[in-house]
Amino acid sequence: MTASIVNCQQITKRYGDKHALDELNVSIPENKIVGILGPNGSGKSTFFRMITGLVKPDSGEIEVLGKRPGSGINREIAYLPDRARWYPNHTVAGAFEWAEKLLPGFDIANAKELADFMEMKRDMRVSGMSRGQEARLMLILCMARNVPLIILDEPFSGIDVISRERIIEGMIDYLSDRDQTILISTHEIYEVEGMFDYAIFLNQGKAILSGDTEELRAQYGSMHDIFRQFYRYGKGGF
Amino acid sequence: MPSSNVFWTLVKYELKSGYMTRKKMRKGKMPQKIWLMYAVLLFIVFLCFTVYATNQHWGFQLRNVWYFTLGLPWMLFGYGMGAIKNEWENSTEGWWLTLPYSRNTLIGAKYIAALLKTLYILLVTYALAIVYGVLYGVCISVLKGGFPLHEVIFFIVSGFWWYLLLMGLMPLMVSIGVLVAVIKYTNAKYISPLIYFFMFILGYGMYGGLGVMNQKHNLYSIFSGETSPGSSPFPVVFFYFLIAGWILAYLLTRFSAYLLKNKLDV
Secondary structure, eight states, X not given: OOOEEXXXXXXXXXXTTEEEEEXXXXXXXXXXXXXXXXXXXXXXXXXXXXXXXXXXXXEEEEEETTBOOSTTGGGGEEEEOTTOOOOTTOBHHHHHHHHHXXXXXXXXHHHHHHHHHTTOOTTOBGGGSOHHHHXXXXXXXXXXXXXXXXXXXXXXXXXXXXXXXXXXXXXXXXXXXXXXXXXXXOSOHHHHGGGOSEEEEXXXXXXXXXXXXXXXXXXXXXHHHHHHXXXXXXXXXX | OOHHHHHHHHHHHHHHHTTOOHHHHHHOOOOHHHHHHXXXXXXXXXXXXXXXXXXXXXXXXXXXXXXXGTTHHHHHHHHHHHHHHHHHHTTOHHHHHTSSSOHHHHHHHHHHHHHHHHHHHHHHHHHHHHHHHHHHHHHHHHHHSSOOHHHHHHHHHHHHHHHHHHHHHHHHHHHHHHHHHHHHTBTTGGGHHHHHHHHHHHHHHHHTHHHHHOSSSSXXXXXXXXXXXXXXXXXXXXXXXXXXXXXXHHHHHHHHHHHHHHSBOO
């Protein structure tokens, strides 16, 4: 049986009257690329913030790499936050230097390799970058870390289709032979679903479906089809 | 990396950032030469005004110039606030808050960097004030003959007491700025009015209380020239308040870290 890297039991998080997570039970297997899928407001970002210790659950238990979330365990996690930007006064080289000094496990040689692949010049200043270029830089800063868990919250937002395809191709190449668990939330399911080994579908703060993508495909069709069918017709399920 | 190295690395990056936000960078940074030109021009205009005003028997004296710096404590507060606010304004708060270091380390580094920045600004402005006083003396000696040594020394010494007070208040003002900014991003927003009330009391304590404590010998009587700045314008009890303020600054900074750890609203 595969070991779990993240375990949630009956996690609830409310913002006012709204349940961001509602008695969520999830177990994420390690060393897999996992798609965390769901429409806006389904709880994906809150779930990620909880894994990194940014928010605490109102009730329930969460374990990440066998420990409670917090700054200590963040040494083992590379996290690309939703709607994040990078420091505008940095250059690409400056951002790598920052990461090398402050992010444990950051491998500058890997970062340079990824930057070349993604056509990022070292002297580019963030304040002069397009949103897509900035998104690539942030992706590199996460992917170049030798840590057991990588969390990418909407990593492709703001990146044009052509660049996106190139980045995804690079990610598949780069991540395929690494012993890391990668959690990705995205709306671009159609383009990235080939990457996923495992998928978790969230709706209104609950996990409504999860499993190995091969098995899910055999049962329901592509991830994209599952997404469209399920969320188009509401909470009816399968 | 050892934790002390991480701390000073964070401080270094904070100092390098210069509180530059994306918005400010988009507006475009004024070239340094133009900025310097404006500063020199303003300096000369203000110097001319002082020389002119002191010669017109309006009752204006060189030492009165210090009244124009009464807003400096609020600058200290602003620096503390800006250190935190910029993370949110740049949308980098997610990166900052998930760094694998304790909230005390993260907040402490920002706090120390803000202190160093404000200390630098205070030292530079005081050095400029000395230059200003000397140039004033030179202008007067050209116009009237004879360098007004007593007046210039009076100006420099009274400024020294004022800046000493600012440096003493700096830890507390910066920590309040940090706390006010942190509160905005936590579930503890409801205590904001209390903090502003505390600020009001502190402001009154500083601007009003200094005069009340010793009506014959205080900072304002020195600025106005009623008394000589030869000895400390602060009563001994004021130094106890200052030390209490530093302890409070430490506690407020720890409290900011606690709020970011346990009450973050993201």
